[in-house]
Amino acid sequence: MKSLFLKILLMRIHMRFFVFIMSLIATVFSLSVPYYQKEFLDGLLKNSVNISHEIIIFLLLIFGFSMLSQLSVFISKIFSYFEGSYIQKWLSHETYSKTLVLKADNPKKMSAGQALSVYATDVYTACTLIDDVIPNIISYILPILLAPVAIIIMTSINPMLIIVVILSILTLNCLMAIKQGKYFFHNKMFAAIRIGHVNEWLQNMRVIRMLGWTESLEKKIKYSRIKETNNRLAMVTNGSTMNSIGYSAPFFINIIAVFLLIKLEGNKISSGQIFSLLWIFGVLLTRPLRMLPIMLVSITDCYTSIKRVQNYWNQETEKDEVQMKNNNLENTNSEGCDLEIKNLSYKYEGKLLLDNISIVINKNEFVAIIGEVGSGKSLILQALLKIISSECENYKINNESTENMDLNKLRSYFSYVPQDIFIVNSNLRDNVAFEYDYQKNNDNEIIKCLEMSQFNFQTENIKLGLNTEIGERGVNLSGGQKQRVAIARACYANCPIILLDDCLSALDVNTEEKINESLLNGHWKNKTRILATHRLSILPKCDRVLFIKNGKIVENGKFYEIYERSNYVRDFVSTLSE
Template identity: 30%
Template sequence: MKELQYLNKYFVKYKIRFLTGILITIVAQIFYLYTPKLISNSIASIENYIKNSETVDVYFVQSQLIKNILLIIATTLLAGLLTFLMRQTLIVMSRLIEFDLKNEVFVQYTRLSQQFYKQNRTGDLMNRISEDVGKVRMYVGPAVMYTINTFIRFAIVIGYMYAVSPRLTLYTLLPLPILSYAIFKLSTEINKRSTFFQQNLSNLSSFSQELFSGLRVVKAYALEKKQQQKVIALSAESKTKAMELAKSNALFGPLMIALIGFSNLIVIYFGGLMYINQSGGIMHIGQIAEFILYVNMLTWPVASLGWVSSMVQEAAASQKRINEFLKIESELKSGDQSLKEVHGAFIFDHVSYRYEDTNIQALSELNFEVKSGETLAIFGKTGSGKSTLLNLIARLDDADTGSIKMDTINIKDYNLQELRSQIGFVPQDAFLFSDTIANNIRFGNELASEEEIVQAAKMAAVHENIENFAQQYETVLGERGITLSGGQKQRVSLARALLKNSPILVFDDCLSAVDTETEEEILDNLKKFSQNRTTFIVSHRVSSAKNADKILVLEDGKMIQFGTPEELLAQNGYYRELYLKQLSEKESA
């Protein structure tokens, strides 16, 4: 139960529902458990009439039986209504807790850095927010409800039984220590097997998610059978874990019923002896029947102990997996400095960054300045640290040493959400959602009108392509925008950033899949759009830097050149060589 203590805050939050549910349960059990007493009285009346038929009025006995029958019907209906209200109170509470917990897990996922997602697989993350939270809901809902119901019923039944015959009550409850020991042993085993099952289910979900995402690659390499064999192997392992868990769960029901049956035999035997001897409080047969009804009324609560215990153990295993993520502290801490007016002047002061997972030094001692409204083009070979530099600007990662200042203030001091809201970011790998093209562009500005969406698409030179689609802007894209070409995805992603209308623009090689003619059109549009906006452009084409105020060249994370295009062309170095090479290729073409 240690891991499940995390959920206590939700019971406090919904304490009115919780306490109301407990109160309704108590009242329902009082009505429900009044039936055996009425049956006992009815049998006692019949027994008394049989023994004393000459002195007892038969009509009086009939009226007593009819009265008892009506009372049984009334109490049963009331108990049924209250049980319905109990479920409406406690089960609805569990759904509310499930809603809150899923939101809490999701918010935590959004807080965590990119490093976290490099170390954890998507399938596992999805399994924890769906399957694991579902297991936890079964604890806060049915498990809690049946536990309360069981304890209240036990308390009331034992009270009723004790009032009739303390000695027979003691005999009836003799099997309970055996029951408690069995529950303890089985619960421990279920907890262990449930943890193994959930871990294996996460592995299967992760593999399936990756397989579906990379299905085109699998088909291209004709590896369907090999991947199918892996799925079969993982599924077989999952089945084995599930069967092991099911075997443990299956032991509870028969064990509980056997113990209840044994209690019934005890009641019949010892109750019969007490009735014969007129001792131990058993004075008529109706009291034995009353005891048997009480014992059988405990059948479901006692049997449910196994089910409840199983749910609690599974929930504990799942909550432990959830807590592992909820307890992770993000390396990215939000500051409390608000952004009132953004000019976009950046200063990099001895900035260095090393990737924790690979230990690669991505950036080393960067020192440069970009003034407000300037455009900086960043060049360098693959792996030189260009994308890492842009990630630091948007605070997707934080520098290990040194500082990045925007408008003279360290960006770590700014409110994280406010900082990112001022940046229009186009990543190297354009990501589109399984939604309409219009909504994918609108992702940058939810309040944008259709005219603004079209204008952004025109600036990104993708409007004509969209117009040629059958549904135009209402065309629903496949997963990750798979129905579009690479160049179209990049341009839709660019339109999204332009629609955001941010004072800072960050473009990470976002025109690599675009032909040179379209690139020229986009760059001309960007020149007009980026006036008075600080812009960072990563590219491998010198043509992308034609409107740049400054150029930065990186090599192995170090700055080897920095200056205006004219200054760098006058120097012998990487930029001049790249410029002359691409100019020669263009002329020969």
């Protein structure tokens, strides 16, 4: 990928040029102020200025150039701010779009804490390159470059020694700024690691406390915090030294400039010349000399943030051409679909997890996939959804190839209940509809789906009905309740193909039987159903059962048929029955 830093820098280049021109105009106006101050003072002391007329003209010129300089700076800042907002909107949209298509099985995928840091910190910092850092660097460099010209015009002294001193001070401060930039980079890296640990702790607090891992994780967080604090202390010390040099430099340069002027002019030196030098180095260049090295730190900070954003973008995606819009299924018929996949294979970190699997599932068929833990049951469902980067010779839905099918369209055929159930931090209605602030017009349909999923308000002690707040990650629900909410969500989605990944594991046999009667072989009888499970009691009620072992389908047929003929299946069943 082309450097994102350069892309941001050169995006809408005409606006960068406009900001440069406005900064140049502001600098020229600023340098005009000491010139007219010099002329005014020299004329006043020589009694060559008409008190009633020329003094007013000089003062108006000084005031006018000062105001025009500030106005130019203001216009430059306003345009830079709007450009920064444009870049932030673009970066945020692109980052969000990439997030939606990141591959779930990428071993180098960033952690949740690192991704959060990219969103919360790096996108914003990247935008400051345009709305703050670049405009400031331009406004600081131009006065330093043009000041020697102004000195020659106003004093006729050779500014080379002054230039050497300025460059020496800037070089020293810039070297410290490079060091400061490294501190900034490490600070963000340590902060991202710490946020990742804290995020892990907050998301799994219950389990961590139950298993007695609290002290271990606290030490981990504390250690990362100590490293971050030590780095911050070094960063503050280095920054304070830079500030001290930056603040004292103008006074030191002033002394040298006045000394050179006295050596050159002797008794011919004028008050206007001294005042103009003091103004240039004591007022005009004070901020540039102090802030330019800090801006170098800022540009390094922006670069590292942009690099982190680019690294986030460079993660493997499911499909580059995925469009980020809601595509409705072209065939609005919600009845089941035929499904065929041929020679499906999947490797992860060099290990073959799915090995030439071929499946044909007929319309409205109920198929169960069984096998030992880690045999590849869930991977088959994920491959059908193209969540993982598997390979196959052919994959068809309703006899239509999915090779060039838009990913949104493909997934719109499926309702999916995963093992790790996602619960929205909202009310029950929003969780079933899977949409925040969902309209109440369809409450009857939502309640019907919940009831068919055996989630009853009275028996579950849900006093506020669909308005009941579930809490973050379903903290107020048991494992079985979460599964039933997820099943109700799949029911409400009303898609042609239902994928169920071990969604009965937390349910008792009685509840399982009721869900089978109301949904699996009831309301969903006109849909294609694929269930990955370890529950033996549901298998006789399936049209077919696939037994998978070491990533291969070794048996396919009615449950009692494959049980009779296969030692693998009998061993598997006996293991579950123990």
